[in-house]
Amino acid sequence: MNRSQFLRLSTVGAAAFAFRPRWAMGAINYDFQGTPAGLRPYLQTPRPDSVWVSWWTDANTQTHVDFGTSAGALTQTVSGTVNAMGTNYRYHSVRLTGLQPNTYYYYRARTENVTSEVFRFRTPKAIGTATGKFRVMVIGDNQIIDPEQRRYERLVERAKKKVEDLYGAPIEEAIDLVLMPGDQVDVGTLEHYRHLHFKFCGWISPNVPIMTTIGNHETYSDPGLANYKAIFRYDDLTCLGVTSTDPEVYYAYQLANIAFVHTSSEHTTAAQTTWVQNVVNAANAAPGLDWMISLCHRPYQAEQYIGDISNWLRTTAMPVLAQTQKHVLNIGAHHHLYARGQTREWPVYHIISGGSAWDQFWGQSTESNYDDVQKTIAHWSWQLIEFDLDARTMDVRCFSEANVRFPTATRWSYNSRLVDQFARKLGVTAAPQKPSLTNTFSAPVALPVELTSSPYQTASSEPMNSTWFQVAADAGFTNLKIDRIRDVENLYGDTGAPLYEPVNTHAGVDILRFTIATSGLPNGTYHARVRHRDTNTLWSSWSNAVSFTIQGSVAADAKLTLQKTVYPPNENIGVAFENGAGHVRDWIGIYQKGQTPGPTGSTTWYYLNNTTGAPGTAIRNGSLNFTHDLPVGEWFVAFFTADGYTEIAPRVPFYVGSMVTLTATEEAYDEGETARINFTGAPGGAQDWIGIYQVGTSPGSTEAVTWQRAGQAAGFRDFTALAKGYYYAAFMVNNGYQEISTRVPFSVGTLISTVSMESAQVQQGSDFNVNFSNGPGIPKDWIGIFKEGEVPGVNVLTAYIYFAGATSGSVTFHLPELPPGNYFLAMFTNDSYTEVSNRVTFSVVGKAPLEFEQAELEGNQMRLRWKSEPGKTYKVQKSDLVNGWSDVRSVTATATSHEELVPVNLATEPKCFFRVTDE
Structure with a gap:
């Protein structure tokens, strides 16, 4: 049986295994083949002595796995369970136990009606193993179930082929684990788990175990994660003796000498933070653990759809994870591209592995070039992490496969292009040497001023990666005026059509020099310093500070x-x-x-x-x-x-004083329902008060929608008769507008937002605007278009636009290829299929051909008269049908009927055809 780039042969009574190496196969065949047919089991939750095997059937009731250490001797059989999760959704699960570490096993899955082919997998190395290689494939958002595009299936197939070509071995020999950082589905329905995640992972799931992370899309249509928890077997995972307080929502485990910490960006409770702290404490004390990788679906930082990150990860979890030097990498997703950066202070990399989900590209959203992101590459990509456990190194490579801006026919043309590679080495104690600023300032200076660092020097072999310049108003560098990290390369944006190549904005930039531009600082005395970072993420010490005085610049206010x-x-x-x-x-x-x-x-x-x-x-x-x-x-x-x-x-x-804690009894109230706001830790002043404001407004500059006195240290206040809308509650002290609580958002009513169009009919090929108001104000709120009769979250949407979390405004759809038909549009919130507005139905109508009222030859000229639109420009064209159409003249109609006389030379143009176009 031909499977990608190698040949597996299995026969009864004997085990034969043949692999066709890359040099015998020629170039990788990137033609899309699709997941092989038949029952494709799914491996998950690997341990040195066990693994879970799962699969779906329509109605079978038996669950068996036959396995052994050779293909011809499947001498052990384990029976498992079947969970009837819905009509035609039988979920089969078997746990194989008593396995030996770092051992190949052959197995087949079967029921009373179906039997899989024989597959092979390898158990992980023993816990604490610090020799050999350990390899991880990282592949992000699945999401799109469209059976025609099959984006994620293509990405998985290409990743498998590339891995097998790189190592000249079947995937289970090359890869130990597959990590998926969230949004394995578009909505958490059985259909999406079975026919999207399980099916499209079928290229690799029978041979390499897959571990998932909860994303926002897992919670859609399944807010309690009932389906997720029934499908994925993480409930008994522990790491270094630490057990999750919410198993399967967040969990950690150790393989070899590496800890994998899966957090949930959708459940940012204090309990999860405490659990992360406990894992970190245990990791610091564990001699058999060298590495820690964390996952969080919403990323640490993102340069597109700015603000759509996990603030919990960035401000709460990451400082905890950084308490151990074993934490070297955080993996995020959510944004459908690849990005890589380094945290500003800590020796920790962070990446976005956004897979091949909904379209995301430059110019589509609010964007910003952050200095803790070194590369943002709007390709569909996957990553390969290789740990050399002996050398204590981690090497990460990113391979791109496709670009959504390319036409469909050439979209998948990158063929596993290597677009990024970085490494982390443990045990390297030699950070770059302390630099100095070479500037001397004996008198006040006028801007611009160039600060110049001494050359990069290090006792290690690590090249320079970054410089960090700071300019402060005080010698203690607490009042920073300039705080700028620059990397040797900074990929941000692309070249546009036709190639859409990443742009290195630091090409030709000497990052050892930093220029304070004219008017970059007001007059005054300042202090500057610099430090260097190597490619192992280690910073040098800060240079000694240099002081200087600026004059002749702007005079700024105190x-x-x-x-x-x-x-x-x-x-x-x-x-x-x-x-x-x-x-x-x-x-x-x-x-x-x-x-x-x-x-x-x-x-x-x-x-x-x-x-x-x-x-x-x-x-x-x-x-x-x-x-x-x-x-x-x-x-x-x-x-x-x-x-x-x-x-x-x-x-x-x-x-x-203490911050007041505000909570709402509900996140969403029905119209007419009383909104109860609880408060604790208040000062108890008679003039303290709780105000209710509409999202997008601020206390002081806008009057509260309604308010009540608090007047005590703890209690609640009920707010009635709130109109449909998005609100937040805030606690103000002593009859003023000093807020001493975190704002608590909530909503009243359903379909709160409003969308509208100027016309219910759109001419095919024409742009059209959609106005909106009273939006929720969340960065990934969006307006989507569906065909008439389709169901959001079930059927694939036709088009969509995010609008950066604005509460009101308008968006313009440019859909030149939108075919004639009937459609509807609505607003959806927070990257979900939750409709928050009315629906607007509209039709796209094809362009009607121009209607001639007269077309007659009169002597040596042609009289053309057609129905016209006043003010519109038309072209009269002629052709002999051999040399194509040529323009005769352009005219602008002034009435609903327009006439032109066009000369004809019958001697030289015995055959002449005329047409009129408004294009």
């Missing part, structure tokens, strides 16, 4: 900045100041709300040099650290000059 608006009692308060008046006795003071500086003395204060004694020299920029234990209440910080009470900057209010 400014105060606080890092937070709410400070717990007894916490120091850092105040950054800029552009002071230049007097030696400029000072900053803190007052209670309502106090008037001058008649009332400050509670605490400092001159800008951080003393209350001799002020010393004049300082314009810097920061102060206030250590005074301020009582609970509202305060403000103010900026004064010349030892007086003349304020030179706007006051900055803040609150000292």
Whole structure:
């Protein structure tokens, strides 16, 4: 039987195995063949002594797996369970136990009516193994079930062929594990699990175990994940003795000396954070563990659809994971492309493995070039991770297969093009040497100014990857004015049609030099420093700081900045100041709300040099650290000059006390239902209040929709008669607009948003606008078009546009190939199929041919008269049907009927054809 690039031969009573190496096969055959027919089992949850085998049938009731260590001696049989999950959805599961580590096994799955061919898999190495190779395939979002496009199936097939060609071996000999970082389905229905995920993974699932991560799409149509939890067998997984508090939602396990930590970006509870901390603590103490890989569906950072990331991962989980030097890589998805970066402070890579799901490309969304993302490549790609356990190295390669901007016929033309490669080496202690800034400043300077670093030097063999320049208003570098990391290459955007190649925005850039542009900083004194990073993600120490004064630039207003608006009692308060008046006795003071500086003395204060004694020299920029234990209440910080009470900057209010915890009893309320907002940890002031605001508005600048006094430390308030809409609740203190809680969003009613079109009829090929209002305000809200009678989430949508989380506005559809027919459109929220608006039905009508009223030869000219549209331009063309059509003239109609006389030379044009077009 020919299977991709090798030949497996199985016979009863004997085991024969032949592999046709790449040099015997010639070039890889990238022609799409589709998943082989027959029962294709699915391996999951590998352990050195066990593995789960699963498959689907329509109605079979028996579940058996025959297995052994040779194809001709399947001497052991294990019977499992069948779960009747729905009509024609029987899910069969068998756990093979008592297996030996790092051993090949042959097996077949069977029921009373169907038997698979004999497949082979290899058990993982023993836990703690630190020798040999361990290889992982990473392949992202599946999602699209369309049987015609079969995008994900193509991606899996190509990945398998490339792996087998690279290593000259069957996939189960080359790969130990397949990781899928979420959105294995478009909606969490049985149809999608069986006919999308299981079917399209059928190229590899019988031979290599697959481990999945929960994405947002798993929760659609299955918010409680009942189907997911019944299909995937992760409930008894542990890692280093740590058990998940919500098995199958987030879980971890160890293979060889590598820990794999699957988190859920959709269930960001305190319990999950505690679990991550427990895994990290155990990893730090485990001598038989060297590596840790984390997965989180929504990524750490993304340069398209900016903001559509996991803030929990970025601000909460990643700092915990970074507590162990064993954590080297985070794998995300959600965005349907490939991206790679390095966290700013930690020696940790992060990637996006976005598979081949819904179209995503440059120019489609809000975009930003972030310095913690080195490459964003809008291709359909997959990754190969190879651990050399002896050398303690991790090598990651990314292979691209297709570009959605290419025509369908040439879309899959990259043929496993290597587009990125990076490595991480453990045990390398030699970071780059401490650099220096070579600039000397003996007098004030005018912008532009170029800061120049000393050359990169290191005792290791690692090349330079990045530089980090900082310019601050203070010598402690707490008040940063410039904070810029640059990599030796930075892929951002593409070249456009026809090739859409990635663009290296740092081509020709010397990252050892950084120019402060004209007007890049206002006049004042600043401090600069630099550090270097190698390709092993290790940073050098910071250089010694260099100070300089800028003159002749812009004169900026004085400014105060606080890092937070709410400070717990007894916490120091850092105040950054800029552009002071230049007097030696400029000072900053803190007052209670309502106090008037001058008649009332400050509670605490400092001159800008951080003393209350001799002020010393004049300082314009810097920061102060206030250590005074301020009582609970509202305060403000103010900026004064010349030892007086003349304020030179706007006051900055803040609150000292605990953050109030607000919760809503529901995320979505029915119209007419009472919205209950609970609160705890409040100050208990009689003038404290809870306000309800529409999404997209802000307290102070907009009046609350409704509000109530809180007046106590804990309790609830009921809000009635709220109109249909998207809202949030906020807790304000002392009759003002100082928010001391996190805003809590909720909705009232269904189909809250509104979409509309100017016309219910669209001319084929014409652009058309869709207006919308009262949107939820989430970055991946979208407007989708479906054919009449189709069901969102079941049928494949025809077209869609995201609109960057705006609550109102308009989008323009450019669909020149949209065929005539009847359609409807609606707004959907948060990348789901949850409809949040009315539906608008419309029709696309074909372009009617121009209708001639007269076409007659009169002597030596042709009289042409046709029905016309006033103001429209028409072309009169002629042809002999040999040399094609040529323009005779262009005319603009002024009435509903237009006439032209076109000369004809009968002697030279015995055969002449005429037409009129409005294109």
